[in-house]
Amino acid sequence: MNLYIDPLNGLIVLFGCAIGFLVYRRPVSSANTQPQRDLMGGAATALATILIFAFLLGRGDGQNPESGDDAPRPAPSSSSSPVPGGMIP
Structure with a gap:
């Protein structure tokens, strides 16, 4: 496939x-500890970056926006006749 x-x-x-x-590579250090790497921070940043750029560039749903599928359709017309005197039954 x-x-x-x-x-x-x-x-x-x-x-x-990237x-x-x-x-992830940016060392997180505090007093009296060795620098450590932030795996969850790196993964969350990567996912957030991908999500933001996908929406900013219009690539969120993977569909081609110029395909013409979203052409405006005519609105349905009402088939009921008006009631004399403007009263609603």
């Missing part, structure tokens, strides 16, 4: 992973 990934979507994922890796 072949899975086609749009090049822009691939770049978004790679950029998010940002997450930078956050």
Whole structure:
């Protein structure tokens, strides 16, 4: 089975992973302890970066916005006749 990934979507994922890796590599140090790496912070940053860029670039749902599927449709018309005197039964 072949899975086609749009090049822009691939770049978004790679950029998010790079940002997450930078956050992971940044040492977190406190008094009298050795520097440690922040795995969960890096993963959360990567996911947040991917999500934000996907929505900013309009790639959130994976559909082509220019496909014409979202063409405006005519509104349904009302088939009831008006009541004389403006009273609603």
